[in-house]
Amino acid sequence: MALDSPVILEVAVNGTTPRSRNPHVPRTPAEITEDVLACVELGATIAHNHNDEPMFTEDGVHAVEPYVQAWTPVLDRHPDMLLYPTMAAGARGITVERRWGHVEELARRGLGGLTLVDPGSVNVGLLSDGRHLPGGADAPYENTVADAEYMCARTTALGAAPSISIFEPGFLRTALTLHRHGRLPSGAIVKLYFGGGIEFGLPPTEKALDAYLEMLEPSGLPWSVAVLGGDVLTSGLAEHAVRRGGHVRVGLEDFAGPGTPSNTELVRGAVELLDRLGTRPATIAETRGILGLARR
Numbered sequence: 288m289a290l291d292s293p294v295i296l297e298v299a300v301n302g303t304t305p306r307s308r309n310p311h312v313p314r315t316p317a318e319i320t321e322d323v324l325a326c327v328e329l330g331a332t333i334a335h336n337h338n339d340e341p342m343f344t345e346d347g348v349h350a351v352e353p354y355v356q357a358w359t360p361v362l363d364r365h366p367d368m369l370l371y372p373t374m375a376a377g378a379r380g381i382t383v384e385r386r387w388g389h390v391e392e393l394a395r396r397g398l399g400g401l402t403l404v405d406p407g408s409v410n411v412g413l414l415s416d417g418r419h420l421p422g423g424a425d426a427p428y429e430n431t432v433a434d435a436e437y438m439c440a441r442t443t444a445l446g447a448a449p450s451i452s453i454f455e456p457g458f459l460r461t462a463l464t465l466h467r468h469g470r471l472p473s474g475a476i477v478k479l480y481f482g483g484g485i486e487f488g489l490p491p492t493e494k495a496l497d498a499y500l501e502m503l504e505p506s507g508l509p510w511s512v513a514v515l516g517g518d519v520l521t522s523g524l525a526e527h528a529v530r531r532g533g534h535v536r537v538g539l540e541d542f543a544g545p546g547t548p549s550n551t552e553l554v555r556g557a558v559e560l561l562d563r564l565g566t567r568p569a570t571i572a573e574t575r576g577i578l579g580l581a582r583r
Contacts, residue, residue: 483517
């Protein structure tokens with residue numbers, strides 16, 4: 288991709304970030320709608336949100352209706368916008384059918400266009416200062432190969448496209464193996480998540496990105512970067528990614544830099560970076576084109 292080609296901007300609007308950490312984080316469906324729409328106006332074309340269910344649950348169930356409430360006004364205004372939910376972590380012993388049930392129902396209703404596929408397992412409980420992530424699990428976030436194959440097969444059957452989460456290099460190797468054997472759904476975008484203040488995976492450095500790209504580039508799959516518990520912009524990772532043909536995710540789910548910015552401020556920062564590099568955010572139609580997705 289040439290440096291002046293448009294770049295997909297994703298905004299992860301909340302995650303588990305509480306208002307005690309940042310008063311601007313949207314938590315209710317109405318607040319999520321408002322934030323997503325404001326970020327779309329600035330150039331975001333993919334949005335991801337959580338609701339107020341705990342990530343580390345005993346039964347693995349997440350509700351469908353809060354997503355429907357938040358997304359419907361967005362899709363009424365921007366029918367081709369791409370949105371996707373989260374999935375319960377730490378729900379060991381709970382079937383993937385149960386943990387992924389809300390993702391399936393949203394796709395069945397034709398909402399969002401993207402599913403969530405996590406093709407591996409990872410420890411995400413430890414912070415860089417030695418404390419434990421609030422509400423974090425003592426055991427890994429676990430997705431078996433069979434779980435990944437299930438999520439891919441159901442995504443294909445439902446006519447959706449997958450957001451592929453990559454927390455560790457092993458996640459990517461699994462995803463690429465599925466891709467080589469024709470079992471990765473079409474329209475996939477690979478999300479390279481780097482550990483910032485959360486101790487997992489690779490650090491947000493140019494050499495770490497190069498390691499991922501050595502594995503990824505032969506596939507031709509589109510990819511983006513994010514820093515969980517850090518700042519993808521000030522770390523320099525976003526610029527490295529754009530220069531290498533990648534895309535960028537920002538948002539209050541991930542951000543752990545100074546101050547308490549809003550999601551719109553983070554998106555504006557990404558747009559300013561793209562402008563400095565001689566490029567711009569992809570439109571919604573261009574984003575679908577980059578992923579090979581038809582318009583609704």
